[in-house]
Amino acid sequence: MGDDAATPPLEGQAAFSRVLLKLSGEALMGGLEYGADPDRIAAIAAQVKRVADRGVETSVVVGGGNIYRGLSAAASGMDRATGDYMGMLATVLNALALQDALEHQGAVTRVLSAIQISEVAEPYIRRRAMRHLERGRIVIFAAGTGNPFFTTDTAAALRALEIHAEAILMAKNGVAGVYSADPRKDPDARFIPEISHREAIEQQLQVMDVTALSLCMDNRLPIHVFNMDDERNIDRIVCGERVGTVVSTDG
Secondary structure: OOOHHHHHOOOOOOOEEEEEEEEEEEHHOOOOOOOHHHHHHHHHHHHHHHHHHHOOEEEEEEEOOHHHHHHHHHOOOEEEEEHHHHHHHHHHHHHHHHHHHHOOOOOOOOEEOOOOOOOEEEEOHHHHHHHHHHHOOOEEEEEOOOOOOHHHHHHHHHHHHHHHOEEEEEEEEOOEEEEEOOOOOOOOOOEEEEEHHHHHHOOOOOOOOOOHHHHHHHHOOEEEEEOOOOHHHHHHOOOOOOOOOOOOOOO
C-alpha cells in the first residue's frame, strides 16, 4: 500500500463529480521505445488516486499503442479485424498494469473488459460500472469497444456517455493541448485554448478521431485536452482550473 503520510494535503473543491480519463498507451512508456515503464505508471496512478481521493468518481480508458508498437511488424499485412483484436488485448495488459499500480497506492479498482477475459477482468456491464463508481472504486475500461474498426478514443467517448461522465480528460504527451498543427513539426503552430467539436472536426485537428468527436458533439460532452507530463494538471482540471484546451459544443 502507498504511504498516505507522504501525500500532500488536498486543497480546493472538485468542480466535477464524475470524469473519464483517456490515456494513450504511449503515456505509459516513459523513456522506453515500447512496453510499459513501472515508474511512469506509478506516477500516473498517483495522479488518478489523488482525483479519486477528492470524492470524484473516476474512470479510465487506456490505449495499447505502447505494446502494439512492438507487434507492428508481425501485424503488417494482417487482416484489419485481427490486428484490432490484438490491440484490444494490448489495452487489457495496460489496464492490469495500471490497476496494480493503483492498488499499491491503496486505491480500490475494477477492470471491466469489453471482451470476455473472466480470469483477470469483469465483463463490461454499464450498470455494474456505474455501481462501482458510486461506491468510490476507480474503474478501468479495457478492450476498447469490443469491436474492430473502432479506436480507444471512440471507446472513451462511448463509455463516458454511458456512465454519464461530465467530461473527458484527454491526456497528451509533450503538448499543452490542441494546436493548429503539430507543434513538434511546425514552429508556427498556434495554441488553441478553446474550440468547438465541429471546428475540430472541420479543421482535422488531432484531438480525437472523428467518430469520437462526433459522439461528443452530438451529446454536448466537453473534452479537456492537456499535457500529461505536468503531474499537477489532472488535479487542476478537476478543481475547475483552465488547463490546456477545452473542446465543447459552444467552443
